[in-house]
Amino acid sequence: MKVDVHTHILPKDLPRFKEKYGYGGFIQIEHHADCGAKMLRDDGKFFREIDDRCWDPEKRVADCKLHGIDLQVLSTLPVMFSYWARADDALDLSRFLNDHLASVVEAHPGRFAALATVPLQSPKLAVQELERCIEALEFAGVQIGTHVNDWNLDASELFPFFEAAEALDASIFVHPWDMMGEERMSKYCLPWLVGMPAETSLAICSLIFGAVLERLPKLRICFAHGGGAFPGTLGRIEQGFFTRPDLCAIENQVNPREYVKRIYVDSVVHDREVLRFLLRLFGADRIALGSDYPFPLGERQPGKLIESLSELDKKTKERLLSGTAKEWLGL
Numbered sequence: 491m492k493v494d495v496h497t498h499i500l501p502k503d504l505p506r507f508k509e510k511y512g513y514g515g516f517i518q519i520e521h522h523a524d525c526g527a528k529m530l531r532d533d534g535k536f537f538r539e540i541d542d543r544c545w546d547p548e549k550r551v552a553d554c555k556l557h558g559i560d561l562q563v564l565s566t567l568p569v570m571f572s573y574w575a576r577a578d579d580a581l582d583l584s585r586f587l588n589d590h591l592a593s594v595v596e597a598h599p600g601r602f603a604a605l606a607t608v609p610l611q612s613p614k615l616a617v618q619e620l621e622r623c624i625e626a627l628e629f630a631g632v633q634i635g636t637h638v639n640d641w642n643l644d645a646s647e648l649f650p651f652f653e654a655a656e657a658l659d660a661s662i663f664v665h666p667w668d669m670m671g672e673e674r675m676s677k678y679c680l681p682w683l684v685g686m687p688a689e690t691s692l693a694i695c696s697l698i699f700g701a702v703l704e705r706l707p708k709l710r711i712c713f714a715h716g717g718g719a720f721p722g723t724l725g726r727i728e729q730g731f732f733t734r735p736d737l738c739a740i741e742n743q744v745n746p747r748e749y750v751k752r753i754y755v756d757s758v759v760h761d762r763e764v765l766r767f768l769l770r771l772f773g774a775d776r777i778a779l780g781s782d783y784p785f786p787l788g789e790r791q792p793g794k795l796i797e798s799l800s801e802l803d804k805k806t807k808e809r810l811l812s813g814t815a816k817e818w819l820g821l
């Protein structure tokens with residue numbers, strides 16, 4: 491069995507949000523072929539090219555069969571979070587995206603699971619929408635960004651949301667977005683190559699040092715792209731904790747290394763030696779198959795990297811390909 495925890499989907503068509511809400515900054519889709527479309531800012535600025543795998547459930551089902559994926563976990567594209575928008579408008583947008591996700595899951599029983607998006611710029615509204623998605627729509631959990639405007643994930647304003655997620659037994663998937671220093675990374679795809687891993691490390695460190703994970707021990711939280719830069723810099727993070735407790739340990743006195751057995755990461759790392767390192771650090775019971783389908787920086791054949799490690803026994807591979815994902819999802 492294979493469960494892919496990291497895939498993205500959009501409706502085929504999006505409303506003209508600028509006209510609906512009265513201000514700009516939102517994404518729109520313009521189809522230029524049966525299987526191709528452009529994502530544009532509503533000022534016409536190009537964002538990215540997408541194809542029908544991004545909106546066509548039947549194409550996804552065919553790809554799942556081709557690659558032996560039994561269950562895809564669906565989440566929106568992070569650019570759709572819209573944390574910068576007015577809270578009521580972001581709630582309306584979230585409900586639109588979540589209702590679409592629910593319709594895809596309902597139309598393909600057993601093939602897909604869903605992660606909600608919520609308007610985290612208003613934690614109260616975010617909790618309201620999370621409750622709807624978990625209790626009424628039967629979603630597995632929620633996808634959130636690595637920060638919410640000026641709030642890192644340790645912000646006191648966000649703690650009630652994490653409390654609610656724990657109480658609802660909702661899985662949380664943290665995906666980088668709106669990368670720090672992006673104004674200095676206009677070339678070479680650097681926001682995706684450098685900014686995303688750094689954003690994820692920032693999110694993990696914020697949750698650790700801010701004692702969010704310590705205060706909510708039952709929180710099931712997974713980080714995209716193998717935890718980004720966090721695993722490779724954990725030694726430095728730990729050294730800072732020990733040598734500068736006056737700066738690092740002001741809210742949580744637990745060694746950051748203790749949390750590698752408390753969080754989950756996906757397997758989208760593209761390198762056997764990196765995956766081997768993650769296995770030594772986290773263990774197979776904390777790593778779940780993820781592909782970042784259907785995007786170019788994802789794994790073209792989901793699970794191929796895991797299956798390529800010939801030293802892994804059948805039980806370990808089964809854990810990586812589905813067991814960890816099912817535990818994180820609460821299945």
